[in-house]
Amino acid sequence: MNTIECIKSRRSIRAYKPDAVSRDLITSIIEAASFSPSWKNTQVTRYFVIDDPALKEKIADECCSSNHNGGIIKQAPVLVVTAMVKSRSGYERDGSFSTPKEKGWQMFDAGVAAQSFCLAAYENGLGTLIMGIYDEEKLNAILNIPDNLEIASLIALGYAAEEPAAPKRKTTDELISFI
Numbered sequence: 001m002n003t004i005e006c007i008k009s010r011r012s013i014r015a016y017k018p019d020a021v022s023r024d025l026i027t028s029i030i031e032a033a034s035f036s037p038s039w040k041n042t043q044v045t046r047y048f049v050i051d052d053p054a055l056k057e058k059i060a061d062e063c064c065s066s067n068h069n070g071g072i073i074k075q076a077p078v079l080v081v082t083a084m085v086k087s088r089s090g091y092e093r094d095g096s097f098s099t100p101k102e103k104g105w106q107m108f109d110a111g112v113a114a115q116s117f118c119l120a121a122y123e124n125g126l127g128t129l130i131m132g133i134y135d136e137e138k139l140n141a142i143l144n145i146p147d148n149l150e151i152a153s154l155i156a157l158g159y160a161a162e163e164p165a166a167p168k169r170k171t172t173d174e175l176i177s178f179i
């Protein structure tokens with residue numbers, strides 16, 4: 001699959017087969033994502049991989065029960081919680097912000113890494129869903145996330161049990177201003 005085809009045909013997957021995903025494959029996908037660009041190559045994105053069904057169910061019930069993400073997490077064989085090392089991306093060595101975007105760059109880096117993760121997963125025959133709606137406080141407590149990290153997103157991972165059509169995209173005329 002070439003890069004453009006991979007970018008365009010990847011879809012958010014909300015229905016998964018029960019088949020397990022090997023830890024070796026998950027590791028190779030994260031290794032690919034580690035080549036993502038990041039602020040001054042700070043590489044602040046971290047990955048908590050949850051393949052234990054009981055823990056996944058607990059997260060679904062306690063952190064995502066108020067929306068449809070809970071059901072998706074229960075179904076997907078793997079849940080990846082991405083987190084960012086705080087106070088590095090977008091910061092100077094003295095702890096001050098490098099730009100007016102302040103701590104915005106760490107989410108930028110985590111987003112770039114998440115897209116790389118999803119594309120690498122797709123290239124390997126796997127589906128993904130990035131999720132932004134969850135109870136972060138409860139998730140921090142359940143996973144015992146260290147104080148120096150901040151959760152960025154959840155990503156469901158597994159073999160797709162659906163082939164959704166691409167949601168409509170804006171036209172390039174709407175997106176681009178050539179100046």
Ligand SMILES: Cc1cc2nc3c(=O)[nH]c(=O)nc-3n(C[C@H](O)[C@H](O)[C@H](O)COP(=O)(O)O)c2cc1C
Pocket residue numbers: 010011012013014069129130131132133166167
């Ligand atoms: C930052 C972010 C957060 C998202 N959060 C959710 C979510 O909580 N639940 C969900 O079902 N989809 C979520 N999505 C998936 C989007 O709805 C999806 O990417 C969009 O509709 C385009 O569809 P496609 O990914 O198939 O191209 C999220 C996507 C991103 C990038």
